[in-house]
Amino acid sequence: MSPRTLDADAFDQRENDILECALNFISQEGIAALTMDKLVKALPYSKGTVYNHFSGKEDLLLALCNRGMKILAEMFDRAATFDGIPRERALCMFFAYMLYAKLSPTQFMLVLTAKTDSVTEKASVARQNEHLELEGRLIKPAVEIFASAQERGELNPPIPLTLQQITFICWSQSFGTNALLNADTDRCSARQGMLIEEETMNGMHILLDGLNFSPRSDQHDWSALIERIKTDIFQTEIQQLAQMGVVLAI
Amino acid sequence: MSPRTLDADAFDQRENDILECALNFISQEGIAALTMDKLVKALPYSKGTVYNHFSGKEDLLLALCNRGMKILAEMFDRAATFDGIPRERALCMFFAYMLYAKLSPTQFMLVLTAKTDSVTEKASVARQNEHLELEGRLIKPAVEIFASAQERGELNPPIPLTLQQITFICWSQSFGTNALLNADTDRCSARQGMLIEEETMNGMHILLDGLNFSPRSDQHDWSALIERIKTDIFQTEIQQLAQMGVVLAI
DNA sequence: TGCTATAAATGACGATTCGTCAAAAATAGT
DNA sequence: ACTATTTTTGACGAATCGTCATTTATAGCA
Known part of the structure; x- marks a missing residue:
């Protein structure tokens, strides 16, 4: 039958x-x-x-992008477990984002492709919903970090902002830095000599200082933090980068 | 002959x-x-x-992107002429970026397309050089604003940064905000209720505060500034938006 | 072990799209 | 009117896309 x-x-x-x-x-x-x-x-x-x-080429590309985002989500979850004060955890998270962009430049760039109309118009609805859900999943641990900071009184923005807004601002910064610096950099004078790892950290510190997220950038040993992150949380990724012949500038 | x-x-x-x-x-x-x-x-x-x-479709798209950037460059030049203190001029400039993204969403999104490999690989070299030159031209007035602020002692970053780095950080923030919020926003929980005009200004204020760019966000009447910008510098653009049925939330 | 009903895989096909290039049209000086 | 040269044209071949009728594989059953 x-x-x-x-x-x-x-x-x-x-x-x-x-x-x-x-x-x-x-x-x-x-x-x-x-x-x-x-x-x-x-x-x-x-x-x-x-x-x-896959319903077509664009659907496949979006699926590939989503697959990468799952890896990134896992890295974010790991970043959230970092044993430290909220600002350290926040930096750890955006460090992870930068690490992902360097480790999987192709997949990171697919995020740009995914935001392009060509894909938006042709990928399957299911795949696009998955993409939006993944964005939500990525944001979640970040929101929680900012929430815990707020509870501890370590986060006092000069203007009233919701946790979502704070998260979004940091996400924008991080996304923009990675997107602009992952492309070929040498030929554009505005980006000459910029390193994705340095500018990610610079941008984040400026932003977190602007949010009155204590301790401020000049009141803590942040380079020691970077070392801890590199050895305690993302040792595997650092090794993978090393195998690719990439050594972080920080 | x-x-x-x-x-x-x-x-x-x-x-x-x-x-x-x-x-x-x-x-x-x-x-x-x-x-x-x-x-x-x-x-x-x-x-x-x-x-x-045009050497092909990608070349044409990049040309279209560049054409938009020329319009944007003109808006930036106008923003630089704003009669105010440096921080006001800086906000005016990034206000212009946001305005452009709202006014010409299609052309703004072409920037994303332009940073995609598909285009990078197929557009003509000449067109790509033009693109990079335009990026440089866009950055220039921003660098000058930060330079004048530095001369006046109104800009004191907590960490040592070159003017190019400062400009780049702000550019990243602005670019990221526009790129993430120009796409369909309703369906992603992380972006729900976010308005491109509000978040652009929020992000900028946080960033400029973080740079110790005086006067700080809570020591000045910034809403009056927005009004002045809208009437004195970008009246034409505001009217064009109005004709499109778009009213700014700020 | 066959037999059968259904799911899954195949790849040939028509429809588009791209970019080229030989031929046709247009133009300015003689 | 003629000619030398530039510019435009659109038909063409190659490549790509996505479909769908056909073939193959599988699990239960006699």
Whole structure:
């Protein structure tokens, strides 16, 4: 009556295979060079199967972006567990964002692509909802850090702001810095000599000082904090960067 | 011996026609729907002629982005002439950025597209150099404002920063806010209820306070400043927004 | 072990899109 | 009117997209 073949996790596994293959391709050849035909050729599956997972190229790109955001969410969760005062935890979180941008530049740049109309217009609704949910999940630990700071009286913005607004402002800063500095930097005079790791920290300190988030940037040993973050929380990521030949400037 | 037909400004005029047509198309149908074939059909020129101006679709998009940046540069120049203290002029400038993003959302979003690899990889080198030069031109008046503030002793960052770094930090903040809030906002909980005009100003005040850029946010009548900016400098733009049915929340 | 009903995978196909280039049209001097 | 040269044209081939009729694989059943 009902004999059939269903896949349980095999489906997810295969979806991951496809995404992994697409990421490899993009990393080597660039987004522009990725076509569904070429991707299929590099895959042990057929075109129909790929289209069974993704409604099209844009949907696949957004899925890849979301996959990266899950990794980032995990890093954020880890940052939230950092054993320190709220301002230290906040810095740890945005340090994680910068680390992700350096570690997976291709996937980070997909966030830009995802915010582009071309994708917004063609990716599947389900995938876009997933993207928005992930944004919410990313924001959450940050809001909690600011909340705990507020409870402890360590956060006193000069103008009335909700926790969401405070989080959003920091997110904007961090996003902007990563987006602008992840692109080729040498040729633009305005960005010449800027390092993503330094400017992320500079921007954050200025912002947190502006929020009256104590202790202020000149009342604490922040370089010691960076060292602790690097060894205690993100040792794995630092090692991965080292394997890529990247050494942080801070 | 040498009889021929050359175009002087007619060439530029036609290039502008093409861009205008492309912008109309994108505004109505979206970037994804724009194809060279359709664009040519909507144009009194042939495909070869269009390709005589632009090396391809990406090149055209970047040209459109650059065209918008020229308008923005003009707005920045106007902002720099604002008769006020440095912090007022700085706010005026980033107010202009926000205004541009609201006034020409399509063109603002093209900046994101322009930073995407697909474009970076396919647009012509000349167009990309133009883009970088325009970025430099945009930054310049901002640097000068911070320089004058520094001379007057009104700018005392808690950590040592060059004028370029200070400018970059503010640019990042502004760029991030505009980019994140220009996209559809309702569905993401993290951005719910956020207004681009409010958050731009909030972010800027926090940042400038963090830079010890006097007078601080709570030591001056900034709402009066906004009114002056709206009537004295950007009256035209405010009217254009009004015609679009948009009224600023501030 | 066959047999069957259904799910899943396949890849050939038509429709678009891109960018090119040989041919046609336009132009200014003679 | 003729000519040398620039400019425009749009038909073309290659590449890409997404679909869908067909084929293959599988699980239960006799």
